[in-house]
Amino acid sequence: MKARWFQTAMLGVLTVAVAGCPNGNKTGDSKSVELLNVSYDPTRELWRDLNKAFVADYRKKAGIAVAIKQSHGGSGSQARAVIDGLDADVVTLALFSDTDALRDKGLLPVKWDERLPNRSLPYLSTIVFVVRKGNPKKIGDWSDLVKDGVDVISPNPKTSGNGKLSFLAAWGSVRKAGGSDAEAEEFVRKLYGHVKVLDTGARGSTVTFAQRQIGDVHLTWENEAFLEIEESKGTLEIVYPKSSILAEPHVAVVDGNVDRKKTREAAEAYLNFLYTDEGQEIIAKHYYRPSKTEIEKKHRDKFQPIDLFPITTVGGGWAESQKRFFAEGGVFDRIYSKKQ
Amino acid sequence: METRFAPPPKKERAMAASGATLESPKPVDPAAPNAPAAVGKLRRGQQDPTWVRTTLILLAVAFMGILVVLPVVNVFVQAFANGPEAYWRYLTQDPETRHAVMLTLFIAPAAVAMNTVFGVAAAWAIARFEFRGRTLLITLIDLPFSVSPVVAGLAFVLWFGMQGFLGPQLREWDIKILFSWPAILLATSFVTFPFVARELIPLLEEIGPDEELAAVTLGAKPWQIFWYVTLPNIKWGLLYGIILCNARAMGEFGAVYVVSGRIAGQTDTMPLRIDKLFQEYNSPASFAVASVLTLLALVTLAVKTYLERKVIESAETKKEAV
Known part of the structure; x- marks a missing residue:
C-alpha cells in the first residue's frame, strides 16, 4: 500500500498534538x-x-x-x-x-x-506635547492645537487612558482659563477635528507619530514623551503647555x-x-x-514645573467624568459622531 | 503569470481546456516549415502594440515589487540589521520570544490536527450523504471566512468569560480556558476551520462513491474503506488543505489577541510577540521573529505549489484510469 506512510504520518501528527498539550497547573514548591x-x-x-x-x-x-x-x-x-x-x-x-x-x-x-x-x-504623571524638531508649527499651548493645518495624534478616549487624559486635559485647559463648559466643548470638538489617527492604546499612537511620521503634535504621557524623544535621536522635542491635567x-x-x-x-x-x-x-x-x-x-530638575490641575477642575471626580464624557452616548460620542 | 488560488481540480482542467482554445498557436504543427511565420502573423494580429504591452508589464512588475517583494525583503534586511549574530541572539536569548515560538509551534499543529479530524468528517458527510441541514452545515463551515477574527475572539470572551455564560461555572471547577492556551487553540481552530473541509468537499464529490461502494460489496468494514480507499484518494488534497490551514494558524493575530490576555511569556504567540517587540522600540528583534514567520510562510508556499501539482496529477491519473 502506497498510502501507508501517509496514514502513519497522520497518526503521528495526532499523537504529537495530544501529547504536546502543556500541562496548565504548576504545582511548584510553596516557596x-x-x-x-x-x-x-x-x-x-x-x-x-x-x-x-x-x-x-x-x-x-x-x-x-x-x-x-x-x-x-x-x-x-x-x-x-x-x-x-x-x-x-x-x-x-x-x-x-x-x-x-x-x-x-x-x-x-x-x-x-x-x-x-x-x-x-x-x-x-501628566499629558504633554511632542512636536517635530524645531517646532515648525509653533505649538506652545492648548489653543495652538486647533490652528489651521495642525494635525494632532492621540489615542482613542474610549479605550485608552492616554486618550481620556488628553481629552480631559484639553477640556480642563479651557475651564482653568475661566471658560464655560460650552466653550470647553466647542474647543474639544475643534480639537478632535484635528486628530488624524485614533489608535487604541498609547503605544500605538507613539508608533503612528514617531515611526510612521504622521501628524504635527502628539498628546501623550510625560514619561512616554521622554522615551519617544530618546528613541527619536533628535528628530522630536517636548513642549510643556502652560497647564495640564494631574494624572x-x-x-x-x-x-x-x-x-x-x-x-x-x-x-x-x-x-x-x-x-x-x-x-x-x-x-x-x-x-x-x-x-x-x-x-x-x-529630581526636580528633571520635571519641568507645570501647572497641574486636578480632575475636579474639569468637573467632578474620575468616576463622574468617565460617565459624563466617555460612556455610551456621552460627550465624546456626541462630538465625534458629529464630526463625521 | 499564473495565479492559481486553490481552485478545485474540476475547474482547473476546465480552465486549461479553455486556455487551449484561446491560444491559437497550439493547433499549428511547429514542425511544419511555414509555421513560424504564420504563427508570428497570427500573434501580432492578436496582440496590442509593443508600448502598451511593455507599460502594462512594467506596471504589473512594479506593483508586485512595491507591494509584495520589497516588504518581504525588507523584513529580512531589518532582521539582519545588526548582523547574523545579533539575529540569532534575538531569537534564542529572550525567554519571552522563546516561549512565543514554542507556543505557536504547539498551537498551530494542534489546531491543524483538530481541523483535520473535523474537516475530513464534515467533508465526508457533505460529499457522500444527503441529509437535512446539509446546506446549513456548508454555510457554517464557511462562516469563519466571513466573520472578522476579532469578532470571533470576542464571541469566545462572551462565552467563556466571567461575565459570560460558562465563565463562572468553569472557575468553580478550576478550569482555565479564557486567557490561557485552550482559548488560543479554540480561537485559532475556529479561524482556520474552513481550510481542510473546503478543500476536500469538491475533491470527494468529483471522485464519487464508486470505489467505496465496490469496497462495500467486497465486504470491507467502514474503517477499512476509509483507510484503504478514501484516504489514499484524497491524500494530496488533504495535505494541501492542511498546509493552508497551518499557514493561517501560525499567523493568526486578531482572534488570539482578544482571547490571550496578552501575558508576556505565557499567552503571547509569535504574531503577538512581534507586535509587542515592535511597540517596545525593539525593531530588529521584532523583525527577527517576523522573518521566522515569513520563512515558514515561504516554505509553506513552496510545499503548496508542489502539492497543487500533485492534486491535479492524481485527479488526472484517476480520470485516465476510468
Whole structure:
C-alpha cells in the first residue's frame, strides 16, 4: 500500500498534538509564587525594572522566589479583560475609573484606593506635547492645537487612558482659563477635528507619530514623551503647555483574584515596594513623578514645573467624568459622531 | 503569470481546456516549415502594440515589487540589521520570544490536527450523504471566512468569560480556558476551520462513491474503506488543505489577541510577540521573529505549489484510469 506512510504520518501528527498539550497547573514548591500585573500601555519599561528590583528584594527579605508576568494594552481594554476573567493579582491602570470598574463587578472592595499610601498613587504623571524638531508649527499651548493645518495624534478616549487624559486635559485647559463648559466643548470638538489617527492604546499612537511620521503634535504621557524623544535621536522635542491635567494612575491588589490564588501576601508586598526609596528612584528614572516628596525634590530638575490641575477642575471626580464624557452616548460620542 | 488560488481540480482542467482554445498557436504543427511565420502573423494580429504591452508589464512588475517583494525583503534586511549574530541572539536569548515560538509551534499543529479530524468528517458527510441541514452545515463551515477574527475572539470572551455564560461555572471547577492556551487553540481552530473541509468537499464529490461502494460489496468494514480507499484518494488534497490551514494558524493575530490576555511569556504567540517587540522600540528583534514567520510562510508556499501539482496529477491519473 502506497498510502501507508501517509496514514502513519497522520497518526503521528495526532499523537504529537495530544501529547504536546502543556500541562496548565504548576504545582511548584510553596516557596515560589507567580504574580500577574495587568497594566496599561507605556509602562512596559518601568515595570521591567521595578519587577527585577522587587524580585531580588523579596527573595532577600521573605526568602520567597516570585515570578512576575506582565500584560500590557489600552487601559480600558485591560480593565475589561480582568472583568472577563484575566487572573490579575494586581492592576496598575492609567485611570481611576478603569480600576474602579473592577469594584463595580465585585473584584475590589469600596474605598479600595484608601488601602495604600498617598491614595494608592505610587507616582503621578501628566499629558504633554511632542512636536517635530524645531517646532515648525509653533505649538506652545492648548489653543495652538486647533490652528489651521495642525494635525494632532492621540489615542482613542474610549479605550485608552492616554486618550481620556488628553481629552480631559484639553477640556480642563479651557475651564482653568475661566471658560464655560460650552466653550470647553466647542474647543474639544475643534480639537478632535484635528486628530488624524485614533489608535487604541498609547503605544500605538507613539508608533503612528514617531515611526510612521504622521501628524504635527502628539498628546501623550510625560514619561512616554521622554522615551519617544530618546528613541527619536533628535528628530522630536517636548513642549510643556502652560497647564495640564494631574494624572493619577492608581494601583490595586485585586482581592477577588489573590484570595482565590492565595497570593495576597506577595501581591501586597509588591505594591508596597513601589513606595520604598528604591522603588521611587526607579519610578523617577523612568520619568514618572514620584509621589514621595523627598525623592520628588531630588529630581526636580528633571520635571519641568507645570501647572497641574486636578480632575475636579474639569468637573467632578474620575468616576463622574468617565460617565459624563466617555460612556455610551456621552460627550465624546456626541462630538465625534458629529464630526463625521 | 499564473495565479492559481486553490481552485478545485474540476475547474482547473476546465480552465486549461479553455486556455487551449484561446491560444491559437497550439493547433499549428511547429514542425511544419511555414509555421513560424504564420504563427508570428497570427500573434501580432492578436496582440496590442509593443508600448502598451511593455507599460502594462512594467506596471504589473512594479506593483508586485512595491507591494509584495520589497516588504518581504525588507523584513529580512531589518532582521539582519545588526548582523547574523545579533539575529540569532534575538531569537534564542529572550525567554519571552522563546516561549512565543514554542507556543505557536504547539498551537498551530494542534489546531491543524483538530481541523483535520473535523474537516475530513464534515467533508465526508457533505460529499457522500444527503441529509437535512446539509446546506446549513456548508454555510457554517464557511462562516469563519466571513466573520472578522476579532469578532470571533470576542464571541469566545462572551462565552467563556466571567461575565459570560460558562465563565463562572468553569472557575468553580478550576478550569482555565479564557486567557490561557485552550482559548488560543479554540480561537485559532475556529479561524482556520474552513481550510481542510473546503478543500476536500469538491475533491470527494468529483471522485464519487464508486470505489467505496465496490469496497462495500467486497465486504470491507467502514474503517477499512476509509483507510484503504478514501484516504489514499484524497491524500494530496488533504495535505494541501492542511498546509493552508497551518499557514493561517501560525499567523493568526486578531482572534488570539482578544482571547490571550496578552501575558508576556505565557499567552503571547509569535504574531503577538512581534507586535509587542515592535511597540517596545525593539525593531530588529521584532523583525527577527517576523522573518521566522515569513520563512515558514515561504516554505509553506513552496510545499503548496508542489502539492497543487500533485492534486491535479492524481485527479488526472484517476480520470485516465476510468
